[in-house]
Amino acid sequence: xxxxxxxxxxxxxxxxxxxxxxxxxxxxxxxxxxxxxxxxxxxxxxxxxxxxxxxxxxxxxxxxxxxxxxxxxxxxxxxxxxxxxxxxxxxxxxxxxxxxxxxxxxxxxxxxxxxxxxxxxxxxxxxxxxxxxxxxxxxxxxxxxxxxxxxxxxxxxxxxxxxxxxxxxxxxxxxxxxxxxxxxxxxxxxxxxxxxxxxxxxxxxxxxxxxxxxxxxxxxxxxxxxxxxxxxxxxxxxx
Amino acid sequence: xxxxxxxxxxxxxxxxxxxxxxxxxxxxxxxxxxxxxxxxxxxxxxxxxxxxxxxxxxxxxxxxxxxxxxxxxxxxxxxxxxxxxxxxxxxxxxxxxxxxxxxxxxxxxxxxxxxxxxxxxxxxxxxxxxxxxxxxxxxxxxxxxxxxxxxxxxxxxxxxxxxxxxxxxxxxxxxxxxxxxxxxxxxxxxxxxxxxxxxxxxxxxxxxxxxxxxxxxxxxxxxxxxxxxxxxxxxxxxxxxxxxxxxxxxxxxxxxxxxxxxxxxxxxxxxxxxxxxxxxxxxxxxxxxxxxxxxxxxxxx
Numbered sequence: 415x416x417x418x419x420x421x422x423x424x425x426x427x428x429x430x431x432x433x434x435x436x437x438x439x440x441x442x443x444x445x446x447x448x449x450x451x452x453x454x455x456x457x458x459x460x461x462x463x464x465x466x467x468x469x470x471x472x473x474x475x476x477x478x479x480x481x482x483x484x485x486x487x488x489x490x491x492x493x494x495x496x497x498x499x500x501x502x503x504x505x506x507x508x509x510x511x512x513x514x515x516x517x518x519x520x521x522x523x524x525x526x527x528x529x530x531x532x533x534x535x536x537x538x539x540x541x542x543x544x545x546x547x548x549x550x551x552x553x554x555x556x557x558x559x560x561x562x563x564x565x566x567x568x569x570x571x572x573x574x575x576x577x578x579x580x581x582x583x584x585x586x587x588x589x590x591x592x593x594x595x596x597x598x599x600x601x602x603x604x605x606x607x608x609x610x611x612x613x614x615x616x617x618x619x620x621x622x623x624x625x626x627x628x629x630x631x632x633x634x635x636x637x638x639x640x641x642x643x644x645x646x647x648x649x650x651x652x653x
Numbered sequence: 654x655x656x657x658x659x660x661x662x663x664x665x666x667x668x669x670x671x672x673x674x675x676x677x678x679x680x681x682x683x684x685x686x687x688x689x690x691x692x693x694x695x696x697x698x699x700x701x702x703x704x705x706x707x708x709x710x711x712x713x714x715x716x717x718x719x720x721x722x723x724x725x726x727x728x729x730x731x732x733x734x735x736x737x738x739x740x741x742x743x744x745x746x747x748x749x750x751x752x753x754x755x756x757x758x759x760x761x762x763x764x765x766x767x768x769x770x771x772x773x774x775x776x777x778x779x780x781x782x783x784x785x786x787x788x789x790x791x792x793x794x795x796x797x798x799x800x801x802x803x804x805x806x807x808x809x810x811x812x813x814x815x816x817x818x819x820x821x822x823x824x825x826x827x828x829x830x831x832x833x834x835x836x837x838x839x840x841x842x843x844x845x846x847x848x849x850x851x852x853x854x855x856x857x858x859x860x861x862x863x864x865x866x867x868x869x870x871x872x873x874x875x876x877x878x879x880x881x882x883x884x885x886x887x888x889x890x891x892x893x894x895x896x897x898x899x900x901x902x903x904x905x906x907x908x909x910x911x912x913x914x915x916x917x918x919x920x921x922x923x924x925x926x927x928x929x930x931x932x933x934x935x936x937x938x939x940x941x942x943x944x945x946x947x948x949x950x951x952x953x954x
Contacts, residue, residue, distance in 0.1 A: 504865075514857075518663070518667050
């Protein structure tokens, strides 16, 4: 609060000396320090098994660190109650690589889940869901059961579900992996527009083409540690 | 169709399709059946005990044994009248009835048959003495006075027999209450473990719901809703089976028109409890499901 009054941006995610270990296995991430400002946009890169999913899991509050502190929206997640965590998660949108949709529900009901969880009225839900499904070009498939949809359609539903709450943080794991180039560009425009409105965005990707096309800083994971690379064009400008 | 708002949306957790549902429905119906039969038993014993107490504690039987063979018929009648007068003069006595010859014949016929003339047998004279309500008598003192009039007379105030009968009824009611508690506990445990099993089956969906910001209450309410309808349907099935069983029992008991079981009946309060069992079953199933989910989620996730 004091930082905001002084014009200093408060980080929405702050990790200090964070390590992750599963059981008695060696650490996946070690002594990570990361601070994400409100309204920032980052790509997250690293080889498979580098710890991208673990890092994202901590950000969407599904995983607590083995060591160190993770602070999200100013709350140390190590000390937050279950209900507080649930309320914090409502401010975070997540797109999973494997979509993780509720396969027995329709496209409409999947996108509506975050709103129903918040207790929103069905009239308002209906308006928002239909508008967003129209935007991702799935208005004709809204009543189809998810298990009958293609990979690309599922991915768009997963993205619609993640953004319907107008989240303060959007975390996406390979969000453009299963869609054609036109849709991919449209989805990236959506992320950029959300970011312009103040959403902090982190997109995990292997696509060098995507990173090259959009000029945003990159968080790179390698050998259990993390490095942040600035946006490519700003580096060229400085030179 | 497209512009309609979906007011009744599909539940995020597909609980209706759980394989454990059928098992739980059958178990709950059986539990409700056992519970209602035991509860009915409790109320039947209660009504019988009450009728015994009301019918017997307000009366006593006086026997005058025909041991003095030297008395003439006239002397015997005189002595009998003296005994009747003695009891009629007691302030605690409401009325005295002498058992007629025909009544005694009816009483003896199951043992001796209809052919035998009981006048040839040494059958005692029997008096039914009805007491006023709320009176306390000193039976020993009264018997002593009675023996001065008729030395071979005795009073049976039924108290010892009634006391033993009521003690048996009390023990049976305690047993019935224990069975009710056990059936209740078994029902709660079945619902609890069915909910835990279902949580395991749907753990991935629950994880997604948590990531979307669902609180445990949101998930538990879906289970509670399923629990309510399951408990109501199973409870109704169990109650219907119970009513059919009662119908069969009543038709069998129709021929018992007298004796100890004549007052076997379920009170209005008992019927209210029995007929409202589906609702209680639904509420219990709902509350147990909710509690089981909240408790389990807090422990494992």
